[in-house]
Every structure is written in C-alpha cells, then in structure tokens.
Amino acid sequence: MPAWSLRQRLLASNTAAADVAFAAVHPEAGRIDATLLDLGCGMSWAAVHKARPRVALRCPACGHGVHAKVSSRKLRYFAHDPGRPADCVWLNESLEHHRLKLALATAIRTVGWRADLEARAPNGSWRADVLAVSLDGTHQVAWEAQLSPITDEDISERTLRYQNDGVGVCWVSTAARVPWMGVVPSIRVRDTDSDTNGNADDVARDADGDVDHDLAWTVIDGVAGFRYSDGAWRIQRLPLDAFVGWVLYEQTFVHQVRTRYRRIGIGAERRYVRRHLIWTTSRSVDEMIRHDAMRQRQDERKRQQREREQTAEQRRRDEAEARRQEEQRQREIAEAAERARREQQWEEQRRQWALEAAQARRQREAEERRRQEQARAAEQERLQQEQREQQAARQWWQAVSSAQVDELRAAVADPVWKKDGIRLEFDSHGPPASCGYGIAIYRSRQLYGVLRPSPASLHRVPRIVPVFVRNAREAHLLTETGRIEPDRVIHFDLPEYEQLSLI
Ligand SMILES: [Zn+2]
Structure with a gap:
C-alpha cells in the first residue's frame, strides 16, 4: 500500500x-x-x-x-x-480519544501510580476516562480526555463533582482551540506524530508497524511559569509524562491567576491569552508573589506621587483662586475710588454750573432792569418832547386867527380850483402830531401837502409833500430849524397882522 x-x-x-x-x-x-x-x-x-x-x-x-x-x-x-x-x-468515542486515554494511562503508570480506565465513582456521580490512584490508595486524580465540545457550565459542574469527592481532576484536549482552557484545571497536548505530520521519515516509521506506545506526547498549553524579570506568566511546554508525574506528586498544582497577571504569554511570538486557572509550581507562584508585591509597592509609590501631585495642584489652584479674589478686591476698591472721584468731579462741575447760571441770571436781570430804565427814560423823554412840541404848536397856532387860517387855506386851494377844477380838502379834525401839528391837505383823497406845520415838529411831516405857510417870515422860521429843505416850503405873501378893515 x-x-x-x-x-x-x-x-x-x-x-x-x-x-x-x-x-x-x-x-x-x-x-x-x-x-x-x-x-x-x-x-x-x-x-x-x-x-x-x-x-x-x-x-x-x-x-x-x-x-x-x-x-x-x-x-x-x-x-x-x-x-x-x-x-x-x-x-x-473516536480513535483519537482512545489514543489519548492510552497515553494518559501509560504516563500515570510510568511514574508508579495505578491507572484505572473508565473508572466510576462508588455513588456513580462521575466516570473518569483514566483515574490515577496512588499505591496506598489514598490519593486519586481523574484525567479526562475531552475532545468533543462542552460548555463552561457543564465542565465546571463535572469538575465540582470530583472536588466534592476529594478527587483531583485535569481536563485534557488535543484540539487547536479549547474554549474552556483556564476555566477548569486543564491542559492541551500534542503527540509527536501529529506534531511532525508530513515528515517522510515519520510516515516510513508508521508503515513499519506499531509505534503508538512509543509516541512522545507534549503538553503545549495549560502549564505556565513565572519569571520575575519578565513580570508575567508564560506558557511552558513539557513532556506529558513529566507533567503527570509533577501533578501526582504535587510538584505542580492549579493556581488561580491574580487579575493583574491574567494576560499570559504563549509561543515564541508576542502572543497572549487570558487565563484564570493554570498549572504551575510553588517556585513560580513565589516569584509572582514577589513581583506582585513589587508592583504593589510601585503602585503605592505612584499613588502617593499622584496624591502629592494632586495636593500640590490643589494648593496651586487655591493660591491662584486667592490671588484672583485679591485682585478682584483691589479692582473693586480702585473702581469704587474712581466712581467717588468722578462723582466728586461731577458735584464740583454742577456747583460751578449753578454758580455760573446764577451769575448769568443776575446779569440778565440787571440788564433787563437797565433796559427797562432806559425804556422808561426814553418814554419820559418822548413824552416831554411831545409836550414841548404840543406847547410849541399851541403857541404857533395862537399866533394866527381863524380868519388868517382861512385866508391861507384859500391861498392854497384857489389856484388849484381855478387851474384844475379840483377842490382841495383840509383835515377838519385839527392839526395832528402825524403832520407835525399842521393841517393835512388832500387832493382827490391823496395827501397833497401840510398846512402850516409847527417848526418844532417838522420831523413828523411826511417827507414827500410840500408845506404851506403864510409868508416869508413863517417860511424862515421853518427853514432855520434845518429840518426841512427850503424848496419844500411854499409861502404866500399874506400880511403879518389881521387887517382890521376886513373884520
Ligand atoms: Zn458497550
């Protein structure tokens, strides 16, 4: 073949x-x-x-x-x-299962213990694939070749049944991936045959005949050592015979991995697995405890350092806060002082303005009084002037009789009547101030001239019309005032005195 x-x-x-x-x-x-x-x-x-x-x-x-x-x-x-x-x-059960059970039984017998295959508990609560029994019969360790899938709960429950009977247990698998590794006391093994699959020499040896009993099985997972210098557990390989011997003679035991160290190195590469339970030696556990104590001291130092830093940080924060509050207080004081200064400034300004306003008011009042007094004086002066003019006008008119006035009227009106057929009209209300106390003469309702204004009141006569007087003496009395242009004064040649004959 x-x-x-x-x-x-x-x-x-x-x-x-x-x-x-x-x-x-x-x-x-x-x-x-x-x-x-x-x-x-x-x-x-x-x-x-x-x-x-x-x-x-x-x-x-x-x-x-x-x-x-x-x-x-x-x-x-x-x-x-x-x-x-x-x-x-x-x-x-598969052939693989039988081969593994056989390998376990062989290893147990090699180190001098009895190996019972398919051994049952007296009360039937368990059936071990291989039960290792010490020669004096006082110690028992069950070895379970577990190749088929099993849940964590089931395998934990079955482990508990052994522990209740005071029987140790180790679960063994040949699978590449074993989910319950580290959940219960467990190892993964490989035989040299499958380890060197495809090797031509190996195949030739198989072809020669039976080599099953001579196969070297190796524990490749589940056993770990701790080195202080590494600071971590690392999975170690060892021959199955050696491992079985160490377990039976209690040189290796199940160890509950401390939380800090559950990440366990495996293989040559930097690969890691998480495990809760491992097989190991008391020397490794001592190393781990020494390392853990060192780590705890480190952690404690870090914690103290952190605490010191936190305290220092808190102090810095407190100081900064105190500084901030002090600055705030100083700022408030400065602001209050500035406010008071500005208020005082305003107060002074207001007082200054009030003074200035009062002064201005007094000045205005004085001004007003002066103005009123001047107005009063001016009014008085005007009234006195009027009285003087009226007085003068009265004397001016007393110098002539009404007949002489009529004579003058006629002298003004007759030539106009004769020439233009227009009858001049003389203001019948007597001599008003507005015509310089002379008599207004109208021609066709328009001011034509003023009859005999008073010499003292010539400034009141409208400037555009001529004035009429009786004779040269009266004309002279007007012009000598300098208040009227001589060419505006028209005089007749009427006698100075009334001619008694005419009366
Ligand atoms: Zn059967």
Missing part, C-alpha cells in the same frame, strides 16, 4: 467514532484492562484473545458481549460483538 494512502486513512480514523475499548468484564476475574501486561489481574492476553473456548467478556458500559482484538499496529483492545446497542457510550 502506498505511504500517502496509509497516512490519509490514519488521519480519517483519528476523529471517526471507533468500536474500541480498553476495559472489559471477565466472568471470573472481573474488570480487566487491555493496556496492562497482566490485564490488571495476573492474567495473560492469550487467556482472552482468540481463546478456545471463547471467554464471555462483557462491555463495562452497556453489558453487551465483547471480544479481544489486536490492531494492525499491535494495539490490544476490545470490540463489541455483532448486534451491539447503538447508545453505548464507548461506541461514540
């Missing part, structure tokens, strides 16, 4: 369910173990394998008949007789 097809068949059979069991019940000797040279009861393999007459062996799990067999690789085992019940627990 070509080497490659043998390899493929081995790989396929590793995970498939196989009718393989290492324990059986002998009608007389009781439980026998195919992995032990004397089957665990001083009996030879030949006594059950192909023996005549045939021995009535039974399956410890289902009670169905089994018979002894030897594989092509010289592995001794038991298989069910035809007509086996489909629900026997062993029937559903």
